[in-house]
Amino acid sequence: MFAQFLIRDDQPLLFHTGAKRIYDETLNGVSRLIDPKQLRYVSWSHLEGDECGALNNFLQEVPQLEPVQCAVGARYGADFFDRPVSVLDDDYVLDLGTRKLRFMATPHVPHSWDAICAYEETTGTLLVSDLFTMFGAQPAVTGHDIVEPSISVLKSMPDYLPVGPHLNHTFDRLEALQPRSIAGHHAPTFIGDATQALRDLRGELFRMHGMTG
Numbered sequence: 247m248f249a250q251f252l253i254r255d256d257q258p259l260l261f262h263t264g265a266k267r268i269y270d271e272t273l274n275g276v277s278r279l280i281d282p283k284q285l286r287y288v289s290w291s292h293l294e295g296d297e298c299g300a301l302n303n304f305l306q307e308v309p310q311l312e313p314v315q316c317a318v319g320a321r322y323g324a325d326f327f328d329r330p331v332s333v334l335d336d337d338y339v340l341d342l343g344t345r346k347l348r349f350m351a352t353p354h355v356p357h358s359w360d361a362i363c364a365y366e367e368t369t370g371t372l373l374v375s376d377l378f379t380m381f382g383a384q385p386a387v388t389g390h391d392i393v394e395p396s397i398s399v400l401k402s403m404p405d406y407l408p409v410g411p412h413l414n415h416t417f418d419r420l421e422a423l424q425p426r427s428i429a430g431h432h433a434p435t436f437i438g439d440a441t442q443a444l445r446d447l448r449g450e451l452f453r454m455h456g457m458t459g
Contacts, residue, residue: 289315316336316338318353352416377447
């Protein structure tokens with residue numbers, strides 16, 4: 247499952263472009279909601295093909311499209327993208343019109359030094375990229391438990407999410423937001439108790455690696 251997220255507003259933003267090989271599919275998905283030429287911003291969690299592989303395709307499609315990311319991600323992107331990446335400070339809130347998107351530098355969560363999460367403050371939606379990854383076909387939205395199936399995946403790939411003291415600081419920040427929903431890149435959007443799901447995932451990660459939080 248690969249989920250890209252379009253925030254429709256006065257200044258629409260696409261979070262994740264998907265891989266280059268599915269660019270046409272992603273573009274068609276955007277086209278069903280808005281004219282792609284109206285896109286104003288594009289962002290991504292971390293530098294991997296499934297997060298931002300088609301970014302240059304979108305830059306060619308949309309002349310005014312502005313890539314935005316936190317400092318490390320912007321620095322990495324300079325060597326890969328055909329347009330400069332605008333640097334947003336940690337905790338910067340990008341005003342899209344009625345929606346406000348907070349950018350949070352979260353190194354190594356889910357993985358990679360350049361990782362960010364993003365929080366849409368108006369709807370309380372937390373974009374967590376590869377946290378809560380699940381295998382196989384999934385519904386777009388669920389109220390069912392997302393922790394247990396994600397932990398099942400992590401047990402089969404124990405190096406997928408690096409676990410260490412940095413996790414506590416990042417999860418403290420994410421839980422403090424008290425999000426109303428969690429939007430994952432490889433998982434359904436979860437509309438249950440999102441704060442408890444984050445707490446449970448943190449606890450399970452530490453237990454898996456024989457550490458205390």
